[in-house]
Amino acid sequence: MAGNDTIFALSSGNPPAGIAVIRISGPRAADVLELLGGRIPRPRRASVMRLRDPADGSLLDETLVLSLPGPASATGEDCAELHLHGGRALVARVQQVLSRIDGLRRAEPGEFTLRAFRNGRIDLAEAEGLADLLSAETELQLRNAQALSEGVLSQRVQAWREELLGISARVETAIDFADEEDAGSLDAGFAGDCLQLAERLGEWLDAPRAEILREGYRVAIGGPPNAGKSSLFNALIEEDASIATPIAGTTRDALHRPVALGGVPFLFVDTAGLRDDTGDVIEAIGIQRAADELARADLVLWLGEPGQGPDESWQIATKIDIEPGERPSADFRVSSATGEGIDALRTALVDQAREAMPKPGQIALHDRQAGLIARSHEALIDAGGNHDLLLVAEGLRRARTAFDQLLGRTGTEDMLDALFGRFCIGK
C-alpha cells in the first residue's frame, strides 16, 4: 500500500443501486474533479456537475460531487466523492477513467481507514471498533462496535495514560533527589495511587471478550447416529441446512451456521453421530471433528444417553412425537418434526447466551486490547509494591508502552495488515 498515491474505490454497495458513491483520497483528489468536471467545487458543499471523460470529452454522468479538503477529512488527506447514478456500466466506466489518470489507483481493502489511522484521524482501538461496526449483524454487536469506534475505550486509556505520566513524574523527582547516601524515597500516597489505577484497569477486564460477540455463542449438537441432531439443528435455525435421513452416519463434516436469536449472535454446529465401530474412514474423521467441536463449544445440546455427554451439556429428549416416554429426566423435551418444545429451548438458549455476553454498560474488549490492559495492570501492581526507584520507573514505563500499543502509537505494525484486511474495499 504505497502512501502517496491517490486512491479511489466504490464505497457504496454493489451496483445496480440508486446511487453509487466513489470515494477518492490523496493529493490529486481535487485535480480529479477539475479534470472530469472542469472546476473544483466549493469545499464541503454538495454541487451538481457534468463529468466528462478527459480523453474525448464524452459525457460520463451528471452527478452530485463533494470536495473535502484535508486535513479535516475522513482520511486526513484531500478527498472527493462522486455520487453517481448506480448502474453497473456507468460505475465501471467511471472507475476505468479514474484509473487512467496519472497518480490514481484502486484502493486496497481498508486502505481509506488505514490512511485515517496513519494520519491520526482515528486510533487503533477505534479502527478495531470500526471493523466490528461494518461486520455487526446483531444489536449487541452493534452497540459494542459503536462504543469502541466512538472512542469510549480510547478516551479512557488516554485519561489513564495522563494519570500514569503524573505518577511517573513523582518517581523521576524522587530519583533526581537521590544521591550517594540517600537512595531516595517516594511520597506516602504513591503505592496507593498505583494500586488504585490498577484497580480501575482491572474492572475493564471483567467483561467478556469481543471475540465471543464477533463469533457468536457456540452451541454444538452432539449424540449418537440417528439421534435427530441434524433435524434439531434445522429446527433451531429455521432453515433446511443440514441433510437429515433415516440412514445412520448421514452427517460427516461439522456444519456451522451463524444465526441471531433475540438480538444475540449464535453459532450453531451440527456434528457427525458419535460411535466407536464405524468401518468408514470418512465417518471416522467426522467423528473426530465432532469430538473437537463438542469440546470447543460454549454449550452442548446432548441427544445421547444421559450422563454420557460432555460436562455442563444440556440433555435433550427429541422425537417426543414418536417416543414420548424416552429420557424422562431430560432438561428439554422437543420434537423437530412437529416443532413442539423448540421455542422453549430457543428461549432458554437466548437467556443462557446473554449471560456470556457483555451486560449493558460493559464494553467487550478485543483479546489484543484486553491483553495490553492486563499488562498495564500487572506492571502497575508491580510498581506499587516495589521500593527500588529504578524498578518502579521501569514498571511504569511498561504500563505506558502497553497503553501506547493499545492506541497504536507504537509497536503495532505487525497487526495492521490483519486488522485492515478485515475491511472491505472502499472503506
Ligand SMILES: Nc1nc2c(ncn2[C@@H]2O[C@H](COP(=O)(O)OP(=O)(O)OP(=O)(O)O)[C@@H](O)[C@H]2O)c(=O)[nH]1
Ligand atoms: N418423528 C420424528 N422424527 C425425527 C425427529 N427428529 C429426527 N427424526 C428422524 O430421525 C432420523 C434421523 O434424523 P437425523 O436428524 O438425520 O439424525 P442425526 O442425529 O443427524 O443422524 P446422523 O447425522 O446420521 O448422525 C430421520 O429420519 C429424521 O427424520 C423428530 O423429532 N420426530
Ligand SMILES: [K+]
Ligand atoms: K441420520
Ligand SMILES: [Mg+2]
Ligand atoms: Mg446428522
